[in-house]
Amino acid sequence: MTINCKGELIDLSIPKVMGILNVTPNSFFDGGKYKNEDEIISQVDKMLSEGATFIDIGAYSSKPSAEFVSEQEEIDRIVPAIELILKHFPETLLSIDTFRAEVAKASIESGAAIINDIAAGELDDKMFDVIAKYNVPYIMMHMRGNPQTMQSLTQYDDIVKEMLFYFSEKVKKARSLGINDLILDPGFGFAKTTDQNYEVMQKMELFNLLELPVLAGISRKSMIYKTLDITAQEALNGTTFLNTIALTKGTKILRVHDVKEAVECVALFNKLDL
Structure with a gap:
C-alpha cells in the first residue's frame, strides 16, 4: 500500500507518523505556540528528527468554538x-489541513x-477538482x-x-475524477459523542473493507481527557494507548502532537508481527 507524494512513493505497509503543526492562535492544544x-x-x-514522515500544517482551528477565519x-x-x-527542510512532505479549495x-x-x-x-464543492488537477494524495x-454545528x-x-456509506460515496466520486491516492480519516471528535468515538474505535477494522489507508487523529482529544477527567496537556498516555489500539485495527498513519512517542509506538507494534 503506497501513496505518491511529489513523485516519491511512500510505503504504508509499515505505519507512518504525521506530526501536527498548528499556526493558529486558538488550537485546542497548542494554539499560539508556533507563531514566529x-x-x-x-x-x-x-518532529522530523523524531521520525515524522509527514508534517500537517493547520491555519484554521476546527474546534467547535473556533472563530471564523477568512480564506x-x-x-x-x-x-x-x-x-x-x-x-x-526541502525534502519535507507537507500535509495541509484545510477544507477550502x-x-x-x-x-x-x-x-x-x-x-x-x-x-x-462537503464545505467546498471545488475541492475535488483541485485535488484531481494537481493529483496529490487526499x-x-x-x-x-x-x-460550529457538528x-x-x-x-x-x-x-x-x-x-x-459516506466514504464509499466519496471514493466513488474521487475515482470518477481520476484521483488516485486516497486516505480515510474516521474523524474522531467530529459530529460524534464520546461514546460514539469509542464505538468507531472498537470497529475501526471495518474501514479496511474499502481497501484504502486509514489515518487516526486521536492525539490529546476530549474523548481521552474527558473520559479520564484530566486536561489535554495530561493526555499523552491515553493518546499512546489509543494509538496502539488503532494500529492493531489496521491504521496506517497516526496524526499526533507528540511524534517521538508515536514513532516508538509504531516500532514496538511492528516487533509483534501481528
Whole structure:
C-alpha cells in the first residue's frame, strides 16, 4: 500500500507518523505556540528528527468554538509557513489541513504534498477538482455539518455503517475524477459523542473493507481527557494507548502532537508481527 507524494512513493505497509503543526492562535492544544519563524523551524526540526514522515500544517482551528477565519487570512498564514519549512527542510512532505479549495490550490503551488480535508469536499464543492488537477494524495475525513454545528449532528442509526456509506460515496466520486491516492480519516471528535468515538474505535477494522489507508487523529482529544477527567496537556498516555489500539485495527498513519512517542509506538507494534 503506497501513496505518491511529489513523485516519491511512500510505503504504508509499515505505519507512518504525521506530526501536527498548528499556526493558529486558538488550537485546542497548542494554539499560539508556533507563531514566529524560529518557533516553527524548531518544532519542525524536532518532529522530523523524531521520525515524522509527514508534517500537517493547520491555519484554521476546527474546534467547535473556533472563530471564523477568512480564506485570504488562512492563505496568508499557511503559505509563508510552507515556504519557510521547505526553505530549511526541502525534502519535507507537507500535509495541509484545510477544507477550502483555494487554500489547497495555493498550498500545493507553494510545495505542499498532501491535502487533509476535514469535510471531504462537503464545505467546498471545488475541492475535488483541485485535488484531481494537481493529483496529490487526499485525506478525506468523516464529519457532519461544520466545526460550529457538528456537535449538534450526532444522531445515527448505525454510525459505522453510515460512515462506510459516506466514504464509499466519496471514493466513488474521487475515482470518477481520476484521483488516485486516497486516505480515510474516521474523524474522531467530529459530529460524534464520546461514546460514539469509542464505538468507531472498537470497529475501526471495518474501514479496511474499502481497501484504502486509514489515518487516526486521536492525539490529546476530549474523548481521552474527558473520559479520564484530566486536561489535554495530561493526555499523552491515553493518546499512546489509543494509538496502539488503532494500529492493531489496521491504521496506517497516526496524526499526533507528540511524534517521538508515536514513532516508538509504531516500532514496538511492528516487533509483534501481528
